[in-house]
Every structure is written in structure tokens, then in C-alpha cells.
Amino acid sequence: MLKYLLILAISVLNANSAFAGWVDYPALYDVTGVAPDDVLNVREGQSASTPIINTLAPNQRNVEIVAVSNDERWGxxxxxxxxGWVSMRYMARQPGQDPQFLPKPLGCGGTEPFWGLSINNQTAQFDMMGESPRTYTPIWEDIPSGMQAVSYAVKMQGNGEDITAIISRNQCSDGMSDSVYGFRIDVILSGQSGNRYYTGCCSLN
Known part of the structure; x- marks a missing residue:
């Protein structure tokens, strides 16, 4: 199963070919250059003539840019x-984001059944609807040998279980909304009760 997940994660090379510089995304940005009494428009498309569907505050921080347009003018x-899309002219990338390492903290989850996995530097927490939250310790992570950081493998242990997660830089839908996520996740839980396999999406926290 793990070999299959690695092959699946590497396939994102083709899935992301429509965007420029995609290996550096998702990434966190701050709004900049917007007047204090103004807002940054989020538009339906990659043009200032498309409808406004949301706004960002002039001092808004920790905005996750999922991907950029081919000309890198829109995020x-x-x-x-x-x-929706914002003008990258008014976005400043936060420093210290190296795509060679899995970004943390990272919040992941899926539906049917509803579950969540939060991964921090020292711990990870798995939540399943109807079950008590469980805490794990990440013990190993890596990227595909000899390749760009298009995907990450993470292994966690705790509560008599192992969690193996493959997280890939790939646009993802939760199947319930029009939100677009920048990471896909495949999770295997292995323990005394057997193996469980879940898929979902992740976002930067």
C-alpha cells in the first residue's frame, strides 16, 4: 500500500502543470500595500474585470496562496x-518557507467519515467523529529520493498504532464545498484493530 501511495503522490507533476512555480505552493503570504481604509479584492477569475467574490483586510496575515497563474500575477x-484570485502585487511571501520540508503546522481532514489530522513539529493529533482524540509522535519524514519536494512521507506512532501519511502538493477538494486546497493526503492507520485507509485535503495553519 505504501508503494502505491508514493506512486500516487508523484503523479502530481502532471496535475499541476497548468500553474507556474507550483512546487513552491501552497505558501503563506501577508497582504501588503493596501490602504488602511481599503480592502484587497478576491475575484472570480484572473482579471481585474471579473466579479468580486470576497475581500481580504489591508493588514491580513497568514493568507494561504494555493497556486499562482502562469504569469504569476494572480494567486x-x-x-x-x-x-478566488487575488493580485500578487499586494501579497508578500512570509520568510522561512522551504519546500524541501513538510510545512508545519498542517491541518488535514476528510469526510465520510469525518476525520482530522493536525501535524505540528513535535506532535500530531488524530480526530475521528465519535471517537476520542489521539496524540501521536512523528518519528520520520522524507521526500521521494532524488526528486523535488512534490510529496512527503510522514510516519507517526502512539496509542499502540502507527500512522503513515503521504502528503502531496496537489489541488484537492473536500467534496462538500467549492474551496480548493493545496495538499492532498492519504493516511493509513495500523494497529491491533487492523488497518484503516483515509483520503482528504490539507491546508496551512
Missing amino acids: LVSFPEGS
């Missing part, structure tokens, strides 16, 4: 129940 952002 794709998500918000509850939707997604």
Missing part, C-alpha cells in the same frame, strides 16, 4: 465555501 486563495 488562488480559499475561504469558507469557495475560492
Whole structure:
């Protein structure tokens, strides 16, 4: 199963070919250069003539840019129940984001059943609807040998279980909204009760 997940994660090379510089995304940005009494418009498309569907505050921080347009002038952002495009002229990338390492903290989850996995530097927490939250310790992570950081493998242990997660830089939908996520995740839980396999999406926290 793990070999299959690695092959699946590497396939994102083709899936992301429509965007420029995609290996550096998703990434966190701050809004900049917008007047204090103004807002940054989130538009339906990659043009100032397309409808405004949301706005960002002039001092808004930690905005996740999921992808950029081919000309790198527009960035794709998500918000509850939707997604849209902002002008990259007014976005400043936060320092210290190296795509060679899995970005943390990272919040992941899926539906049917509803589950969540939060990964931090020292711990990870898995939540399943109807079950008590469980805490794990990440013990190993890596990227595909000899390749760009298009995907990451993470292994976690705790509660008599192992969690193996493959997280790939690939646009992802939760299947319930129009929000676009920048990471896909495949998770295998292995323990005394057997193996469980889940898929979902992740976003930068």
C-alpha cells in the first residue's frame, strides 16, 4: 500500500502543470500595500474585470496562496465555501518557507467519515467523529529520493498504532464545498484493530 501511495503522490507533476512555480505552493503570504481604509479584492477569475467574490483586510496575515497563474500575477486563495484570485502585487511571501520540508503546522481532514489530522513539529493529533482524540509522535519524514519536494512521507506512532501519511502538493477538494486546497493526503492507520485507509485535503495553519 505504501508503494502505491508514493506512486500516487508523484503523479502530481502532471496535475499541476497548468500553474507556474507550483512546487513552491501552497505558501503563506501577508497582504501588503493596501490602504488602511481599503480592502484587497478576491475575484472570480484572473482579471481585474471579473466579479468580486470576497475581500481580504489591508493588514491580513497568514493568507494561504494555493497556486499562482502562469504569469504569476494572480494567486488562488480559499475561504469558507469557495475560492478566488487575488493580485500578487499586494501579497508578500512570509520568510522561512522551504519546500524541501513538510510545512508545519498542517491541518488535514476528510469526510465520510469525518476525520482530522493536525501535524505540528513535535506532535500530531488524530480526530475521528465519535471517537476520542489521539496524540501521536512523528518519528520520520522524507521526500521521494532524488526528486523535488512534490510529496512527503510522514510516519507517526502512539496509542499502540502507527500512522503513515503521504502528503502531496496537489489541488484537492473536500467534496462538500467549492474551496480548493493545496495538499492532498492519504493516511493509513495500523494497529491491533487492523488497518484503516483515509483520503482528504490539507491546508496551512
